[in-house]
Amino acid sequence: MMKLLQISYHNYRCFQDDMTLKFNTTGDKNIALVIAPNGGGKTEMLFSFWYVLYDFDFSSLKEKKATPYALNAQSYLKLKNGENNDTDNCYVTLSFENDGKIYTISRKEIYTKKSSGIVSEQLVTLITRDRNNSKSLPLSDKDAIYRIIERIIPKKILHGIIFDGERMKELSKVGVESRDAIQGIIQDITNEELYEMCKTELEEIKKKAKKDQTKYASSMPSCSLNELISNISSLEEKNKILTTEIEINKGIIESNTNRIREIEVELRNDESSRENEIKREGYKKQLDSANKRLENEVDNFYHALDNGYLLLCDKLFNDIESRIKSEDIPDDLTVKAVESILHGKSGKCICGHDIHECEREILLDLIKKLPPDNINSTILQMCKGSKHAEADAERNLKLFFKNIRETEKEIEELKAQITEVSARIIGEGVSARVKELEKERADLTYVKRRAAEDNISKDVAIKNNKKDIAEYSKQRDNLSKNSKDLNFYVTKERIAEHFLEALVSLDEANSKKALLNINEKLDKAYMNISEDYTRGRRIYIVQFDEKSKYRLISYYQSQYDERFQSALKSGLLETFKIKGLSSEEIHEKIILEVATSNSTGQSKINTLAFAKAILDYSNEERDENSFEITKNYPFMIDSPFTELSGDNLFFSSRALHTFARQIILMVSAKSLETVEQNIKPFVGSINKLRKIEGESRSVLE
Amino acid sequence: MALDININYRIKRNADQEDAMRYLANELKVFKDYAHILLASAIVGYNNGLYVEIENYASDAVQLTFFTERERDLIDFIAYAHKKEQAVLNSEEKFTIFESYANGGFDLLLNRLGVNMDDKSKNDRILILKKVYQLLLLGVN
Numbered sequence: 001m002m003k004l005l006q007i008s009y010h011n012y013r014c015f016q017d018d019m020t021l022k023f024n025t026t027g028d029k030n031i032a033l034v035i036a037p038n039g040g041g042k043t044e045m046l047f048s049f050w051y052v053l054y055d056f057d058f059s060s061l062k063e064k065k066a067t068p069y070a071l072n073a074q075s076y077l078k079l080k081n082g083e084n085n086d087t088d089n090c091y092v093t094l095s096f097e098n099d100g101k102i103y104t105i106s107r108k109e110i111y112t113k114k115s116s117g118i119v120s121e122q123l124v125t126l127i128t129r130d131r132n133n134s135k136s137l138p139l140s141d142k143d144a145i146y147r148i149i150e151r152i153i154p155k156k157i158l159h160g161i162i163f164d165g166e167r168m169k170e171l172s173k174v175g176v177e178s179r180d181a182i183q184g185i186i187q188d189i190t191n192e193e194l195y196e197m198c199k200t201e202l203e204e205i206k207k208k209a210k211k212d213q214t215k216y217a218s219s220m221p222s223c224s225l226n227e228l229i230s231n232i233s234s235l236e237e238k239n240k241i242l243t244t245e246i247e248i249n250k251g252i253i254e255s256n257t258n259r260i261r262e263i264e265v266e267l268r269n270d271e272s273s274r275e276n277e278i279k280r281e282g283y284k285k286q287l288d289s290a291n292k293r294l295e296n297e298v299d300n301f302y303h304a305l306d307n308g309y310l311l312l313c314d315k316l317f318n319d320i321e322s323r324i325k326s327e328d329i330p331d332d333l334t335v336k337a338v339e340s341i342l343h344g345k346s347g348k349c350i351c352g353h354d355i356h357e358c359e360r361e362i363l364l365d366l367i368k369k370l371p372p373d374n375i376n377s378t379i380l381q382m383c384k385g386s387k388h389a390e391a392d393a394e395r396n397l398k399l400f401f402k403n404i405r406e407t408e409k410e411i412e413e414l415k416a417q418i419t420e421v422s423a424r425i426i427g428e429g430v431s432a433r434v435k436e437l438e439k440e441r442a443d444l445t446y447v448k449r450r451a452a453e454d455n456i457s458k459d460v461a462i463k464n465n466k467k468d469i470a471e472y473s474k475q476r477d478n479l480s481k482n483s484k485d486l487n488f489y490v491t492k493e494r495i496a497e498h499f500l501e502a503l504v505s506l507d508e509a510n511s512k513k514a515l516l517n518i519n520e521k522l523d524k525a526y527m528n529i530s531e532d533y534t535r536g537r538r539i540y541i542v543q544f545d546e547k548s549k550y551r552l553i554s555y556y557q558s559q560y561d562e563r564f565q566s567a568l569k570s571g572l573l574e575t576f577k578i579k580g581l582s583s584e585e586i587h588e589k590i591i592l593e594v595a596t597s598n599s600t601g602q603s604k605i606n607t608l609a610f611a612k613a614i615l616d617y618s619n620e621e622r623d624e625n626s627f628e629i630t631k632n633y634p635f636m637i638d639s640p641f642t643e644l645s646g647d648n649l650f651f652s653s654r655a656l657h658t659f660a661r662q663i664i665l666m667v668s669a670k671s672l673e674t675v676e677q678n679i680k681p682f683v684g685s686i687n688k689l690r691k692i693e694g695e696s697r698s699v700l701e
Numbered sequence: 702m703a704l705d706i707n708i709n710y711r712i713k714r715n716a717d718q719e720d721a722m723r724y725l726a727n728e729l730k731v732f733k734d735y736a737h738i739l740l741a742s743a744i745v746g747y748n749n750g751l752y753v754e755i756e757n758y759a760s761d762a763v764q765l766t767f768f769t770e771r772e773r774d775l776i777d778f779i780a781y782a783h784k785k786e787q788a789v790l791n792s793e794e795k796f797t798i799f800e801s802y803a804n805g806g807f808d809l810l811l812n813r814l815g816v817n818m819d820d821k822s823k824n825d826r827i828l829i830l831k832k833v834y835q836l837l838l839l840g841v842n
Contacts, residue, residue, distance in 0.1 A: 312741065
């Protein structure tokens with residue numbers, strides 16, 4: 001288990017004065033309180049953990065872009081206005097315990113004024129002390145330090161254990177950052193890195209085997225083998241580039257989508273465009289829902305086509321019936337019956353007359369036409385049965401097709417309404433800003449569409465290349481049969497490929513299992529800390545839908561139940577099952593249809609529940625043979641209780657001490673008052689920061 | 702009721718039609734599987750008198766078990782209607798008849814559905830499904 005012991009500052013950001021904060025937490029008293037007013041350095045303190053462990057890009061902080069450096073701002077300004085070669089420095093030192101050892105990591109940054117500007121140089125040191133209190137020599141190799149720290153507390157995991165106010169909002173947004181953040185946390189705690197390492201190793205083996213093939217082929221007199229191997233490599237390279245381009249396009253689509261959402265918020269807030277924007281959003285929601293419905297209806301139609309071929313059989317059935325009728329043979333007449341007339345003892349027909357020669361010929365001819373079992377009646381019955389099935393098939397197809405037509409019509413109408421409202425948004429009386437935003441929105445939408453179309457054609461190109469690769473590989477394998485060495489390299493490549501496929505399957509299965517587990521814990525955590533739970537609100541991390549995977553979404557149980565029942569009645573659930581969807585996938589599809597948006601308070605509670613779920617998952621005991629590793633991290637959170645009230649505030653503050661074995665909680669004094677009763681029993685240490693008015697610094701009281 | 706004289710029989714396909722069949726079933730998802738494509742093709746072939754024996758066989762034939770009982774009845778119907786005698790129902794010749802009509806009818810089916818094999822990006826699944834609907838209900842053969 002990792003436990004933070006203390007953190008020290010010298011001339012760092014707003015902590016100009018030297019200070020050390022100790023986190024004395026033990027057993028039940030697992031909360032280390034840091035009390036600071038607004039602007040008192042709580043966020044700075046949170047990010048100092050990032051900084052000391054992995055360095056930090058201060059320009060990424062939205063409101064701190066003016067001071068993108070570690071040095072205290074006043075010291076930086078003094079240096080800037082000073083003489084060339086003047087220097088100043090800052091450092092952060094963090095001590096923590098992990099598995100019986102104490103680690104002290106220090107990151108020092110030296111700033112020097114040059115004629116070109118201020119340059120900085122970083123020095124990192126790491127000292128460890130074991131159980132016997134023997135100290136190691138200070139390690140100053142950055143890469144070596146990075147590897148040690150990565151093993152104890154991987155960089156990605158910091159997203160899951162450090163929560164400032166801005167991050168908490170981000171986690172509940174529908175954007176790349178939140179999804180990346182959630183994905184990063186989940187992938188790390190499910191040991192995704194291990195899979196990635198194995199995949200990398202196998203890719204290297206495959207690469208080497210290919211190189212060996214090329215080397216071998218170039219030494220052969222035959223050009224065709226060389227050419228084949230070169231073609232295969234070139235196509236694989238093309239596919240890699242296409243795959244990268246597809247990802248870039250996906251990023252463009254994602255970022256454009258986010259920007260469009262921001263524009264829509266602005267349009268809603270502008271008086272001149274508010275009404276129309278709200279109308280447009282309503283129509284777009286309806287359009288999304290109609291498009292989803294169309295997808296389902298097309299699938300239903302596709303499945304109903306199973307018996308569709310019967311509708312083409314009228315001519316066939318008619319021909320069969322005509323044929324049978326034309327024979328003028330009674331349906332159940334058999335060869336046996338005719339033979340008994342021909343070879344009867346009396347030599348006469350059943351009517352009593354003699355059988356003449358021409359009549360005998362007819363009867364003999366009839367015997368030839370009749371199989372031993374005359375199945376005319378059977379065939380006719382089969383035809384009848386098929387005709388009934390044809391009628392059913394026709395009825396179903398007509399019904400599903402009608403649904404498709406109606407939904408398409410609805411979609412066209414909605415599109416027309418959206419176009420009309422969009423024209424009104426930039427019509428008379430709107431501000432210049434609105435016109436500008438609307439133009440930007442239209443441009444972004446166009447770029448999005450083009451990127452999506454580009455991805456479709458790139459997907460097709462990748463598929464075609466894969467087909468060609470398969471064909472060339474077949475030819476190469478045929479040629480390689482005659483050469484032991486080449487065969488060896490080809491086999492090596494194949495084995496590496498198979499192992500990769502197996503690893504990918506294992507990774508997917510592991511990820512699926514983990515996400516199911518995390519979603520269960522998420523539900524429990526939400527139940528414990530949210531007042532909305534009793535009102536039927538639920539939260540869920542998307543795991544199957546590729547477009548929305550890792551999104552944290554909310555929905556109401558009553559709406560879910562209603563949609564579920566309607567899907568059951570309409571046969572949609574059956575269709576899903578026929579398509580091979582698992583019950584978990586069906587559950588998710590319905591959730592996505594009824595997903596709702598969140599208020600700021602709800603976003604915060606969602607994120608707290610997510611943090612709890614992740615921490616519970618990480619700290620869950622697993623058996624020794626499990627591929628997953630248990631990790632225990634401290635939990636650092638800034639102002640979790642602002643924007644919360646009522647039962648949400650009560651439940652979340654009461655449950656906070658259960659989140660992790662050590663919690664660094666940063667609050668303002670005012671915020672603490674609202675939750676002191678619930679927090680106080682679990683507080684192990686208190687640090688108070690005070691802001692110095694008129695100066696950008698905070699001190700420890 | 703189908704007289705399955707050999708349940709292990711595999712319905713043969715034309716190798717030249719392999720790509721298009723795979724595309725229709727697996728990518729465009731207009732037909733559920735090869736069995737359905739063969740049935741539709743055979744009926745279209747029968748309705749238009751397109752009996753063409755296969756010369757170039759695909760390596761991958763379709764097991765009879767992939768056809769439902771009703772679908773196997775259709776194979777019998779086509780053979781009986783073609784040969785006009787019941788004896789054919791007891792021989793493997795009925796499968797050859799079915800294969801030949803399917804072979805002859807497939808290209809016409811593909812043409813009627815307007816599937817563009819040269820530029821697949823031009824194929825709109827919903828549009829083609831609608832053409833299937835028209836083909837079935839309006840009897841455009």
